[in-house]
Amino acid sequence: MASRICDSVLVTGSNRGIGLEFVRQLVDSPSPPVKIFAGCRAPNGPRSQDLQELAQKHQDVITVVQLDTTSPTSIAEASKLVEAKLEGKGLNLIINNAGVNIPGSLAETGKQEMVDVYTTNVVGPMLIAKDFHHLLCKAAAQFPHQTSMSCRRSAVINVSTLLSSITRCPENFYRSPMYPYRVSKAALNMLTRCLAEDFRKDGILVMSLHPGWVQTEMGGSKAPLTTAESISGMMKVITNLTEKDSGSLLDWEGKNIPW
Numbered sequence: 001m002a003s004r005i006c007d008s009v010l011v012t013g014s015n016r017g018i019g020l021e022f023v024r025q026l027v028d029s030p031s032p033p034v035k036i037f038a039g040c041r042a043p044n045g046p047r048s049q050d051l052q053e054l055a056q057k058h059q060d061v062i063t064v065v066q067l068d069t070t071s072p073t074s075i076a077e078a079s080k081l082v083e084a085k086l087e088g089k090g091l092n093l094i095i096n097n098a099g100v101n102i103p104g105s106l107a108e109t110g111k112q113e114m115v116d117v118y119t120t121n122v123v124g125p126m127l128i129a130k131d132f133h134h135l136l137c138k139a140a141a142q143f144p145h146q147t148s149m150s151c152r153r154s155a156v157i158n159v160s161t162l163l164s165s166i167t168r169c170p171e172n173f174y175r176s177p178m179y180p181y182r183v184s185k186a187a188l189n190m191l192t193r194c195l196a197e198d199f200r201k202d203g204i205l206v207m208s209l210h211p212g213w214v215q216t217e218m219g220g221s222k223a224p225l226t227t228a229e230s231i232s233g234m235m236k237v238i239t240n241l242t243e244k245d246s247g248s249l250l251d252w253e254g255k256n257i258p259w
């Protein structure tokens with residue numbers, strides 16, 4: 001029997017696009033997690049119907065959790081709900097997937113665009129790491145102290161992008177300037193590095209993962225990858241992460257991306 005990716009996982013922004021496909025592939029995996037928490041900012045809204053149907057089909061595994069990553073109150077409430085549902089156990093894995101992109105040449109970008117994108121793409125994952133830290137620690141502590149870091153034990157995956165890479169910027173800047181998005185995801189990568197150092201002592205792995213260019217509302221229809229292809233690649237990467245990957249930026253095929 002295939003080994004389980006982890007016992008419990010929270011995916012943010014899981015009502016559509018990459019997040020929804022993550023939940024779908026997790027629940028359909030040969031050995032699915034015992035509990036999948038599907039974070040979604042408007043669980044009863046029209047854009048959450050597909051997620052609600054999936055959750056209905058797998059009521060014993062999927063719990064839809066109201067989670068607006070721009071709201072500290074919503075994050076704190078979600079943490080309490082997840083803790084109660086875990087009944088004394090820890091949370092193994094958080095996939096910080098919720099994200100926004102506002103088209104952004106320099107001329108199109110003002111203070112509001114920068115702040116809005118930063119709030120969702122950086123502040124949200126930071127507050128989630130903070131409010132769920134005790135649950136990640138609890139999960140890590142359920143393994144013997146010497147156990148290597150992994151997503152099965154305890155981990156945070158921040159969904160980043162190739163466009164965050166400062167090294168690779170000259171080769172792709174003119175195709176997609178995206179000031180707010182690029183700057184926010186570069187900041188998210190620094191958050192990854194800081195958390196990786198901070199959480200190492202607790203046995204919690206932290207890394208950034210680029211899903212490829214994917215056919216979603218954000219990625220658009222010209223993207224070469226389907227969500228199914230991207231997520232099945234990322235699932236393999238996630239399953240095989242070890243200590244050495246903490247603090248890194250990898251793509252959906254497991255290739256290293258330079259900062």
Ligand code: NDP
Pocket residue numbers: 012013014015016017018019040041042047067068069070096097098099100120159160161162210211212213214215216217218219220223
């Ligand atoms: P989509 O725009 O298709 O979906 C974004 C998801 O994030 C939606 O579920 C949306 O929910 C949710 N979301 C946005 N803001 C919030 C919030 N404040 N609180 C909770 N949920 C929120 O994007 P993708 O699925 O393509 O992107 C997912 C992640 O992958 C993002 O972090 C993105 O930056 C990254 N990425 C995507 C690439 C691509 O090619 N698609 C390439 C590289 C990275 P709602 O329906 O409520 O708006």
